[in-house]
Amino acid sequence: MFHxxxxxxxxxPGTARKSSKNNSNEEECLEQYSHDSPxxxxxxxxxxxxxxxxxxxxxxxxxxxYRCAYAKDRNCNAKKREQQIQDSPSVYxxxxxxxxxxxxxxxxxxxxxxxxxxxMIRFDKMDQAMPDSVMPRLxxxxxxxxxxxxxxxxxxxxxxxxxxxxxDDDQLWEYQFPSFSPGxxxxxxxxxxxxxxx
DNA sequence: CCCATTTGACCCTT
DNA sequence: AAGGGTCAAATGGG
Numbered sequence: 129m130f131h132x133x134x135x136x137x138x139x140x141p142g143t144a145r146k147s148s149k150n151n152s153n154e155e156e157c158l159e160q161y162s163h164d165s166p167x168x169x170x171x172x173x174x175x176x177x178x179x180x181x182x183x184x185x186x187x188x189x190x191x192x193x194y195r196c197a198y199a200k201d202r203n204c205n206a207k208k209r210e211q212q213i214q215d216s217p218s219v220y221x222x223x224x225x226x227x228x229x230x231x232x233x234x235x236x237x238x239x240x241x242x243x244x245x246x247x248m249i250r251f252d253k254m255d256q257a258m259p260d261s262v263m264p265r266l267x268x269x270x271x272x273x274x275x276x277x278x279x280x281x282x283x284x285x286x287x288x289x290x291x292x293x294x295x296d297d298d299q300l301w302e303y304q305f306p307s308f309s310p311g312x313x314x315x316x317x318x319x320x321x322x323x324x325x326x
Numbered sequence: 327c328c329c330a331t332t333t334g335a336c337c338c339t340t
Numbered sequence: 341a342a343g344g345g346t347c348a349a350a351t352g353g354g
Contacts, residue, residue: 178331180346193345197330209345332351339344 162223164213174228176208187213202230 175197184191191211196204206228213221 179348181332182344182346185343191344195346328354330351330353333349334347335349336347337345340342 159227160223160225162221164219164221166218167220172208172222174206184211187211189213196228196230198230204228204230206230 176194177197177199178192178194180193182191182193189212191209194208194210196202196206198204199206205226207225208222209225210220210222213219
């Protein structure tokens with residue numbers, strides 16, 4: 129139950145407010161994709177703009193809502209929400225929703241890129257770092273085994289899975305960003321996450 | 327001043 | 341009605 133990849137084929141609830149009730153079944157199947165890490169994933173390569181924050185009933189922590197900083201300019205509909213889902217060993221779940229069409233150039237063939245060992249990273253408009261963080265795995269994951277968690281969006285079994293998360297994450301990031309050392313992220317989050325102070 | 331975050335109201339779905 | 345997601349005015353920092 130980790131990288132819960134599943135689609136929400138219900139015509140973007142967010143935009144539904146404009147066209148009243150056009151829902152039902154559009155072809156707007158948003159992918160949803162979560163990623164857990166011991167620290168908030170503040171800098172995942174995209175520029176985000178926070179647009180909301182809410183207290184979630186199930187959790188004692190708040191959930192923050194971000195959308196692509198270029199959403200306006202490039203009409204990008206990528207969003208993410210981030211929430212601390214556990215305390216003791218703190219775990220933050222970042223859920224990505226939608227795709228970054230603002231960076232569609234590097235998106236062409238993620239698998240191909242990786243296979244060829246070529247660079248799939250562009251720093252053009254990013255003042256931060258690598259683009260395309262976790263998105264490229266969307267497609268492959270979809271046809272893998274989604275049978276694990278479907279709608280079980282709960283946190284429950286996290287306790288014993290944490291270790292898996294950590295290990296897997298390291299490998300995952302290394303796999304996706306060969307140019308960066310695995311510790312790169314740790315380093316980053318170490319100084320720009322401040323759950324309680326500041 | 328400009329722009330990103332904050333924050334509560336608003337809206338939609340269940 | 342409750343819970344979750346987004347808007348937008350106010351706020352604060354650069």
